[in-house]
Amino acid sequence: MPADPMAGDTPSNQGRWGGPSEPSSNQGRLGGAVSVFRELWHYRDLLRSLVSRDLAVRYRRSALGFVWSLLNPLLMMLVFTIVFQVVKPQSVRNYPLFVLAGLLPWNFLAGAISGATRSVTGNAHLIDKVYFPREILPLSVVIANLVNFLLSLAVFLPLALLLGARWNGWIFALPLVILIEVMIVTGISMMLAALNVFYRDTEQVLEVALTAWFFLTPVFYELELLPNQFLGIDVWRLVYTLNPMATLITDYRYVMLYETPIIRHTLIPFVIGIALLGAGWWAFRRVAPAFAEEV
Amino acid sequence: MATRQMPGDPSDAITVVSLGKRFDLRHERPTTITQELLGLLRPRRTEPFWAVQDVTMSVPRGGAMGVIGRNGSGKSTLLKMLAGTLAPTTGTLVVRGSLSTLLQLGAGFHPDFTGRNNVWLSAALLGIPEARMRAGFDDLVGFAELEQFIDIPIKYYSAGMLARLGFAVSISVDAEILLIDEVLGVGDLAFQRKCEARMREMMSGGRTIVIVSHDAHAVRSLCDTAVWLDRGHVRAAGPADEVVDAYEASSLGEGPGTVSRVHAADVDGDGLPDDPDDA
Ligand SMILES: Nc1ncnc2c1ncn2[C@@H]1O[C@H](COP(=O)(O)OP(=O)(O)OP(=O)(O)O)[C@@H](O)[C@H]1O
Ligand SMILES: [Mg+2]
Numbered sequence: 001m002p003a004d005p006m007a008g009d010t011p012s013n014q015g016r017w018g019g020p021s022e023p024s025s026n027q028g029r030l031g032g033a034v035s036v037f038r039e040l041w042h043y044r045d046l047l048r049s050l051v052s053r054d055l056a057v058r059y060r061r062s063a064l065g066f067v068w069s070l071l072n073p074l075l076m077m078l079v080f081t082i083v084f085q086v087v088k089p090q091s092v093r094n095y096p097l098f099v100l101a102g103l104l105p106w107n108f109l110a111g112a113i114s115g116a117t118r119s120v121t122g123n124a125h126l127i128d129k130v131y132f133p134r135e136i137l138p139l140s141v142v143i144a145n146l147v148n149f150l151l152s153l154a155v156f157l158p159l160a161l162l163l164g165a166r167w168n169g170w171i172f173a174l175p176l177v178i179l180i181e182v183m184i185v186t187g188i189s190m191m192l193a194a195l196n197v198f199y200r201d202t203e204q205v206l207e208v209a210l211t212a213w214f215f216l217t218p219v220f221y222e223l224e225l226l227p228n229q230f231l232g233i234d235v236w237r238l239v240y241t242l243n244p245m246a247t248l249i250t251d252y253r254y255v256m257l258y259e260t261p262i263i264r265h266t267l268i269p270f271v272i273g274i275a276l277l278g279a280g281w282w283a284f285r286r287v288a289p290a291f292a293e294e295v
Numbered sequence: 296m297a298t299r300q301m302p303g304d305p306s307d308a309i310t311v312v313s314l315g316k317r318f319d320l321r322h323e324r325p326t327t328i329t330q331e332l333l334g335l336l337r338p339r340r341t342e343p344f345w346a347v348q349d350v351t352m353s354v355p356r357g358g359a360m361g362v363i364g365r366n367g368s369g370k371s372t373l374l375k376m377l378a379g380t381l382a383p384t385t386g387t388l389v390v391r392g393s394l395s396t397l398l399q400l401g402a403g404f405h406p407d408f409t410g411r412n413n414v415w416l417s418a419a420l421l422g423i424p425e426a427r428m429r430a431g432f433d434d435l436v437g438f439a440e441l442e443q444f445i446d447i448p449i450k451y452y453s454a455g456m457l458a459r460l461g462f463a464v465s466i467s468v469d470a471e472i473l474l475i476d477e478v479l480g481v482g483d484l485a486f487q488r489k490c491e492a493r494m495r496e497m498m499s500g501g502r503t504i505v506i507v508s509h510d511a512h513a514v515r516s517l518c519d520t521a522v523w524l525d526r527g528h529v530r531a532a533g534p535a536d537e538v539v540d541a542y543e544a545s546s547l548g549e550g551p552g553t554v555s556r557v558h559a560a561d562v563d564g565d566g567l568p569d570d571p572d573d574a
Binding site: 045060127129202 | 318327328329331375378379380381382394396398405407408412415416418419420421422423424425
């Protein structure tokens with residue numbers, strides 16, 4: 001007999017695939033969000049292992065470890081400060097803090113999305129040997145980047161207070177802003193991780209797209225700087241409504257630096273976040289059964 | 296349709312009925328968005344290719360089945376469908392019990408990580424909680440004979456050491472069904488003996504094993520039944536000795552490219568279902 005009483009706890013692929021002549025009905029095993037989360041819960045150790053592997057690689061590779069991951073945004077802040085205070089002075093109060101408050105969330109987004117895009121193709125040899133919920137691969141990258149982001153916030157927030165940031169009750173809205181960004185990042189990550197399996201130049205296209213997106217996001221300038229009239233287009237309104245990161249980064253600043261209440265437009269990124277998360281997850285699950293053939 | 300009947304004998308660990316896998320081979324397969332866009336201008340030529348076709352077989356609980364056949368005959372494809380990573384195009388497949396697969400360590404994980412870390416990670420990959428793995432950890436390391444090396448990065452392991460650790464992990468998860476694709480050869484002679492002994496032990500403990508191998512000796516000595524795949528079809532199935540004999544005779548007798556196209560889709564006896572409809 002299968003002596004191990006825990007054996008029933010391990011996954012079996014009994015009934016995983018549909019019956020005769022239902023080739024692609026294996027999505028039957030998604031059976032709604034509940035079973036998705038039950039499956040993820042079963043593989044939580046894998047998720048945790050992958051996240052800690054990712055962080056260990058990131059921090060362990062150099063002697064300075066975690067400090068390096070802080071140094072990068074600090075150096076970028078220095079560059080932007082020099083360029084935009086010396087070359088083209090901006091009226092922003094405490095510009096270095098202003099830039100950092102935008103860079104940290106942006107780096108989270110860019111790092112997570114570009115890492116997640118490579119996550120499935122980079123683990124090809126695992127994909128065709130053993131069954132596990134494939135979303136674990138992009139999810140682990142997003143979570144590792146989130147942990148890194150939160151750690152950097154833990155350093156940034158006291159520093160900001162020290163350098164003149166002022167908080168009020170709105171600081172408690174920070175988790176909400178982070179949550180919205182996480183939804184956006186996860187949705188896009190899942191979509192691109194799947195797309196990259198079928199089209200390997202997704203990575204290259206993404207690189208260009210991220211650069212463009214960066215400049216359309218008020219990381220080193222104020223959103224208000226965008227013109228209301230440019231060739232007859234209200235660029236400000238356009239960016240504001242279509243680029244959820246524009247609103248979010250402005251929110252981050254309001255909450256972390258200026259004790260200004262979150263602007264009402266935050267509803268737009270929230271809705272976009274939910275839509276992206278749903279669409280990304282759905283698309284990923286839909287094509288995941290074909291990964292083993294394509295990687 | 297609350298209870299659809301599962302095909303096959305419920306006492307079998309694996310039942311496979313007219314299983315088929317078709318790959319659509321695209322001769323100029325676009326692998327980039329750019330190529331895809333260019334490809335829209337031209338009609339796309341795809342050629343269906345059946346890597347596995349109409350395979351019907353079963354493995355009783357506690358049995359060991361060998362899968363043999365020439366390169367490209369569909370052995371690995373069949374195993375991947377059993378593992379649940381490839382979706383079958385046609386047919387039904389029932390796997391009753393938890394699965395363990397031999398993982399190639401080192402390929403999957405970070406070379407900078409120690410053997411110990413890689414054991415946790417591969418166990419997690421097989422769905423086994425770390426806590427459960429910890430209990431048998433010393434046995435696992437002892438079996439792989441890697442006590443001295445378990446805490447050094449696996450990039451310093453030899454190929455055989457990696458294979459040992461991988462094998463030790465896959466048997467330590469103590470799943471009911473073990474799938475092995477052509478990896479036993481890397482270990483040295485002593486370790487191969489040890490693996491064989493361990494697999495016999497597992498079988499007598501009710502575990503089921505499916506081995507894909509080109510090693511006729513291993514298949515003869517370990518497996519009670521075997522399936523010979525020829526271009527995706529079952530050419531012969533039955534007692535391991537007989538099937539291996541037939542396969543060897545055919546391999547020696549025929550030059551390349553002259554393999555006969557005869558195949559037996561249904562083979563009598565030995566727990567193999569004769570009729571796909573007798574579910
Ligand atoms: N993802 C894939 N896409 C297209 N064709 C594939 C794919 N995987 C396998 N094939 C084809 O299916 C056939 C069977 O391959 P498979 O790997 O199952 O052979 P095998 O019996 O394991 O061979 P070997 O003894 O060399 O390991 C081969 O012709 C191979 O080219
Ligand atoms: Mg093979």
